[in-house]
Amino acid sequence: MAAQFPPLKNDILLRAARGEETERAPVWVMRQAGRYLPEFRKVREDHEFFEICRTPTLATEITMQPIRRFSGLIDAAIIFCDILVIPQALGMEVLMNPAPCFPAPLNTPDDIKKLRDQVDVNKELGYVFEAITMTRKELNGEVPLIGFCGAPWTLFAYMVEGGGSKTFQKSKTWLFRYPEESKALMMRIADVCVNFLVGQARAGAQVLQIFDSSAGELSPHHFTAFSFPSLQYISTNLRLALAAAQIPPVPLTLFAKGANFALASLASDTGYDVLGLDWCIEPSEARKIVGPEVALQGNLDPNVLYGGREAIEREVKRMCESFKGGKAPKAWIANLGHGITPGVDPEDLRFFFECVHLYSAAT
Ligand code: CP3
Numbered sequence: 430m431a432a433q434f435p436p437l438k439n440d441i442l443l444r445a446a447r448g449e450e451t452e453r454a455p456v457w458v459m460r461q462a463g464r465y466l467p468e469f470r471k472v473r474e475d476h477e478f479f480e481i482c483r484t485p486t487l488a489t490e491i492t493m494q495p496i497r498r499f500s501g502l503i504d505a506a507i508i509f510c511d512i513l514v515i516p517q518a519l520g521m522e523v524l525m526n527p528a529p530c531f532p533a534p535l536n537t538p539d540d541i542k543k544l545r546d547q548v549d550v551n552k553e554l555g556y557v558f559e560a561i562t563m564t565r566k567e568l569n570g571e572v573p574l575i576g577f578c579g580a581p582w583t584l585f586a587y588m589v590e591g592g593g594s595k596t597f598q599k600s601k602t603w604l605f606r607y608p609e610e611s612k613a614l615m616m617r618i619a620d621v622c623v624n625f626l627v628g629q630a631r632a633g634a635q636v637l638q639i640f641d642s643s644a645g646e647l648s649p650h651h652f653t654a655f656s657f658p659s660l661q662y663i664s665t666n667l668r669l670a671l672a673a674a675q676i677p678p679v680p681l682t683l684f685a686k687g688a689n690f691a692l693a694s695l696a697s698d699t700g701y702d703v704l705g706l707d708w709c710i711e712p713s714e715a716r717k718i719v720g721p722e723v724a725l726q727g728n729l730d731p732n733v734l735y736g737g738r739e740a741i742e743r744e745v746k747r748m749c750e751s752f753k754g755g756k757a758p759k760a761w762i763a764n765l766g767h768g769i770t771p772g773v774d775p776e777d778l779r780f781f782f783e784c785v786h787l788y789s790a791a792t
Pocket of ligand 1: 458459460461462463464473478507508509510511512513525527528529577593640642768
């Protein structure tokens with residue numbers, strides 16, 4: 430049984446995710462709880478990154494920081510965690526110093542043996558479920574809570590590279606040298622994603638987002654061959670598992686960064702309710718490609734937030750016009766095209782929110 434929570438007072442994000450017309454665009458930003466906030470840096474002085482993820486009171490506190498600061502302007506919370514908790518659940522060590530680092534990456538398919546055969550998500554990731562339930566209570570219905578996980582290809586790349594990469598040489602070596610083992614590993618990761626996301630919905634997550642942040646590193650052919658089937662698998666099996674567990678369905682969002690070449694097939698063949706966009710496609714063009722049914726999320730270049738108030742206003746206005754096409758906003762969640770970066774002045778983010786409220790409004 431899902432826990433009982435206070436009634437939701439602001440459902441504009443859920444309405445847009447379901448494809449409805451809204452009075453203005455709902456808005457939140459990826460990485461909204463992060464280093465650009467002085468209150469986040471303060472907590473980080475005393476606590477390690479994964480310690481915060483694993484301590485529900487700290488994860489709740491940090492998830493709430495942008496909600497408190499931007500109350501009335503922000504339409505969703507996203508649980509404080511990281512995509513790399515799945516590799517940890519599979520048995521890999523991950524450090525954050527300050528970028529992610531795996532002391533023992535997967536060098537050859539032989540290393541797959543070192544991974545945990547069966548992942549009990551309640552045991553390995555139960556702390557995320559606890560943090561979600563605690564945050565839902567703390568939110569008191571102010572805005573919905575988003576849960577998330579990394580996509581199999583993006584996680585596979587981290588597990589093989591041992592951290593972030595500019596060239597993806599090691600992970601692509603796997604794709605070309607060991608294609609079947611690579612696919613099998615991604616499907617194993619996909620299974621953990623499904624169980625992890627089911628647990629998040631059961632714990633109280635009201636939207637679920639999958640981050641395929643490295644999607645655009647693959648050619649269209651190889652994205653279709655390697656990443657796409659795992660993304661399809663997750664949405665299909667997640668919906669089935671939620672129904673089987675009698676957990677009410679939640680909107681599913683896919684952010685496949687850099688994979689604008691795949692928007693048409695992602696819209697027609699994967700079953701996600703919302704597709705996230707980076708800034709490398711015009712919103713009006715994306716809408717033409719995906720058709721009227723799928724909701725879109727995005728897509729301001731995060732660097733606009735360094736351009737000053739005049740630039741922020743100009744660029745938000747342009748984004749709104751391109752998404753709306755002179756009508757009321759429909760099936761659109763305003764966001765950045767990737768995460769907010771540490772150097773942004775929080776007051777400039779507030780101005781971004783205000784501009785979205787103003788320029789996305791129905792009239
Ligand atoms: O959006 C949110 O506010 C929720 C929290 C969240 C974090 N990471 C917290 C975080 C989310 C949704 C993520 C997702 C994530 N993590 C992705 C997918 C989104 C994307 O940016 O493409 C990826 C690729 C990661 C992996 C990761 N975690 C990297 C590459 C880094 C270091 C570099 C960086 O961008 O900060 C992290 C660390 C991390 N995750 C931080 C935060 C707030 C900063 C770490 C710190 O506090 O020192």
